[in-house]
Amino acid sequence: MLSVESPVNGIPMSGKTVLITGATSGLGLATALLLAEQGAEVVMVGRDRTRGNFMRAEIAKCAAGSVPILFLADLSSQAEIHRLAEKLHGSFSRIDVLINNAAAMFANREVTPEGLEKTFAINHLAPFILTHLVLDLIRAAPAGRILTASSEFHSGTLDFSNLQGERRYNWLGAYKRSKLCNILFTHELARRLAGTTITANCFSPGPTLTRLGDNLRGLPAVLPWIVKRIPSLLAFPERAAITPVYVASSPDLDGVSGRFFLRCRTTRTKDITYDIDVARRLWTMSKAMYESRASALSQID
Numbered sequence: 001m002l003s004v005e006s007p008v009n010g011i012p013m014s015g016k017t018v019l020i021t022g023a024t025s026g027l028g029l030a031t032a033l034l035l036a037e038q039g040a041e042v043v044m045v046g047r048d049r050t051r052g053n054f055m056r057a058e059i060a061k062c063a064a065g066s067v068p069i070l071f072l073a074d075l076s077s078q079a080e081i082h083r084l085a086e087k088l089h090g091s092f093s094r095i096d097v098l099i100n101n102a103a104a105m106f107a108n109r110e111v112t113p114e115g116l117e118k119t120f121a122i123n124h125l126a127p128f129i130l131t132h133l134v135l136d137l138i139r140a141a142p143a144g145r146i147l148t149a150s151s152e153f154h155s156g157t158l159d160f161s162n163l164q165g166e167r168r169y170n171w172l173g174a175y176k177r178s179k180l181c182n183i184l185f186t187h188e189l190a191r192r193l194a195g196t197t198i199t200a201n202c203f204s205p206g207p208t209l210t211r212l213g214d215n216l217r218g219l220p221a222v223l224p225w226i227v228k229r230i231p232s233l234l235a236f237p238e239r240a241a242i243t244p245v246y247v248a249s250s251p252d253l254d255g256v257s258g259r260f261f262l263r264c265r266t267t268r269t270k271d272i273t274y275d276i277d278v279a280r281r282l283w284t285m286s287k288a289m290y291e292s293r294a295s296a297l298s299q300i301d
């Protein structure tokens, strides 16, 4: 049993469909579990069938509503994101909440099948694309919510000539840059969705004990290794998930959009995140990176 007592207990989510990426580990798993306990129909996205089925069964034990559904997709591949979106359209007429949670870090610069740097592709571009591709399903909900996991440890500058670490790469810089992109994306998305019933917010779970960084090797592995051995620095995912669950479900946030939440409170982020020109430029560049498949973009452009 993963759940803990929390201030979000008791907020009803029955009748609501929540799509959550990275739902097979850490924060995404704990968030999926809490929302299932609240009665939501949880739609998990994972990339590993065995792990996904195991976690799905764990969540099913606590679900107050329907049994969770699992979709498999490697979000580093645009083709797989498109296949995922097609399957979602075949299975649902509405998505009430989308939680873009999956993320990864890489010690060395690696590229996806489409030739994009992986941290950027998984952490920023995948949420950008998936959001566009399922936006019609979110529009079909009475008051759709889009959440994207970011971090208070995001970059304070954005060098567009090194967006994918093509000039110089270091794993922490790439991760922090992707978390900045999550906030810029959310702010721009909220602006574009203003006047609709859909809200877009981002959040940080705060420092949390998860598998994030466990794949790092060599020097980059040292920092996560040390931090994970100082228990007082990190919350357990069950506790950290309270923030995304709050942002996904609290009636207090009806109509609230374009905010960053940390510990269930709106928190100011670095100055650059409020720069509209930077956010627009990132949006345009992100769009161009999958333009050949971009017909869905017309929905919010």
Ligand SMILES: NC(=O)c1ccc[n+]([C@@H]2O[C@H](COP(=O)([O-])OP(=O)(O)OC[C@H]3O[C@@H](n4cnc5c(N)ncnc54)[C@H](OP(=O)(O)O)[C@@H]3O)[C@@H](O)[C@H]2O)c1
Binding pocket: 021, 022, 023, 024, 025, 026, 027, 028, 046, 047, 048, 051, 073, 074, 075, 076, 100, 101, 102, 103, 104, 122, 149, 150, 151, 152, 204, 205, 206, 207, 208, 209, 210, 211, 212, 213
């Ligand atoms: N942990 C922290 O201290 C912290 C702090 C601030 C923000 N965050 C943010 O919180 C979110 C969740 O991270 P976490 O800490 O819970 O890490 P985690 O335990 O490593 O979970 C990350 C999830 O993303 C999935 N994922 C990674 N690459 C993927 C890919 N190519 N395709 C599909 N799914 C993929 C993983 O799938 P598998 O289960 O198959 O591995 C896993 O379920 C991230 O956005 C992270 O940036 C975390």
